[in-house]
Amino acid sequence: MPGWKARIGYLSPSVFETPSDWDLILPKGFTIVSSGLNVQAHTEVEFNKAIDALGAGLGVFKAEECDVILMGGITLGTQRGYQAEQEVVARLSRQVGLPVSTAMSATVQALKHLQVKTTVIATAYKESINQAVKKYYDDGGLEVLAIKGLEVARPVDQAKLPDYASYKLGRELFNQHAGVESLLLQGRWRTVAYVEELENDTGVPVISSTAASLWWVLKTLGMNVPIKGYGRLLALQR
Template sequence: MPTGTTPAAHAQLRASTESAALDRAATAFSGRRLAAVAHASTTSGYVIGHREEVHLIERLSQRFGVPAVASCAAVAAALRTHGVEHVQLVHPPWFDEEFDELGAAYFRRHGFEAVVTKALGLPDDPARVAPQDVINWVEHHAEYRAEALLLAGNGFRAADAIEELELRTGRLVLEANQALLWAILAVTGMGWDITGYGRLLRASTSTT
């Protein structure tokens, strides 16, 4: 989401969670056999908040007839699973200040101590973000109290930075798409053993 997000952009994010958008998605997937449905938008979760995201997950599950997950709720569940109390949200530079505030508020309402750091040393264009740059920047800006680091934003190209960041910082490192995959695997009851993408996905059994 570009810097200087407008109320219209927030309205668009909210609209992506409403019934008309879900109906369009259901039409696109009609006739296909699904195991789960995921709503992949961190900023939508921030805008609608925890309670509305829970309702979104319920509506997705009812609409598609399969388990459903959403980005922010997946991260919160992963943090709880690992006993995290203090999390540092690392936001990409294209998140504006309002998203910073909404992100911190979202996780605080879940009971976490949350601080936000904007990765201003990275490119403002998602396509130009390189994993090594993410690793180097985040390593030098990790809060000493943070038990976990969240590379927030489903458009933040940071999955390939997770493993090295965990090695360098000694912290649990979560990334929006990694946490969403973990949640999908969990709700479908599948065991897994995925290497190279951090401690979260190295777990070998489902949490369901």
């Protein structure tokens, strides 16, 4: 029976595409129930349209008997900021009666769980969006030493990037900032497959925002399911 351990509600700002990084790390007995808000470009207009639809968008996961809800992407965090996002998520959680988190909030928690204070962030986004991403993590209590992206303007174009793009940008960024305590790979592009390789190369924790989202799910549900081969966050959950 699919989802006999847990059903994860996943609300994407755009679409949920398979195969994806989730296929690499989703444990046996877990199911993802996905829905999307049809964001087609990384613009303020598209982001705000998605935010306005959040309340209605989450209702389907209650009907589908999900155990937790993840809101993917960066929409709410970059447009409203860290503190406002926390307040909106708490309200939505009360509204649907389920634990709710954004991928960005889960990533903040994951970095703190690994006891790192500084990070550099590799993304596929445009510079204007990157600065909002940086501010979010700074406001969340981390020190972002640098952020760099590949200037991708549309969500669909992230999916078209070569699988190794996150590895190359992540390693380049890390090498430019000696002493940084961690490396974060943020976004929809493929990142999970290269986390362990980057950890071996750099000697520091490497966090994919997708892996951090799954880590939050497992922590929230009180499950200890070590997942090997994709970095220390998932391999050593407690």
